[in-house]
Amino acid sequence: GSSLRRLIWALAIMGACIGFSLHLAELAQRYLSYPVSTEFSNEGADFQFPTVTICPTDNFVDFCQPVPLFIPMNYFRCLQDMVLDNNRVYKLLGSENWNASLRVFPYNYYHHGRLSLRAVAYRGNLFQQPYETVLYCRYNSQPCSFENFTTYKDEEGLMCISFTPTNRTIVNAGPGNGLYLVLHHVTENYLTDEEQIDYVPGFQVALHES
Ligand SMILES: *[C@@H]1O[C@H](CO)[C@@H](O)[C@H](O)[C@H]1NC(C)=O
Ligand SMILES: *[C@@H]1O[C@H](CO)[C@@H](O)[C@H](O)[C@H]1NC(C)=O
């Protein structure tokens, strides 16, 4: 009777504790493994400098934009207003000048907060722009700038920037040569604590041929 019930309870609690510990260990492991740095060296004479694409690992860095509203005090609205402001966001997304290859009905995204904000960010052009991201650029010992970057939208809908050098022949390899960048990334984001384990604010860099 009651001792069997107690045994079942004890097993259940023990199971929960084990599950919790395993989960925690897994999260800690993932957390501890996040800083990944890649070293790249070149010895070959016919080396062609790759195209460098840089994507943020989180998003929504410009939060506020001016909107024409009837109430004079609300000239600026921000992404974080969205949850309080579904009607307005819905109306904005339905208006004709928002340019995005995403579904028209924003409510489709509301089960997925990150995606819905991303949709809004695209339509509102609220991503950090190259001139905000690229603070310093030097390529082949020559200055370059945000103007040497093109923007592109990756599969996840993030805004990435790509550096495509006009001349791919590098004079000097080694630290400080090749492509040297100082980037700025506003790290404020809209992720839950758990999501932040997977999406550490920062950049991902991909090198590719064209
Ligand atoms: C949306 O963007 C594409 C590509 O930049 C452009 O060709 C198209 O005219 C834009 N549409 C609107 C409605 O602005
Ligand atoms: C960067 O852009 C400027 C202006 O368009 C151009 O003159 C220069 O060659 C570009 N630099 C690289 C490395 O592509």
Ligand SMILES: *[C@@H]1O[C@H](CO)[C@@H](O)[C@H](O)[C@H]1NC(C)=O
């Ligand atoms: C590219 O840069 C290299 C090294 O500065 C130079 O020797 C070469 O002539 C350049 N090529 C073109 C097409 O400008």
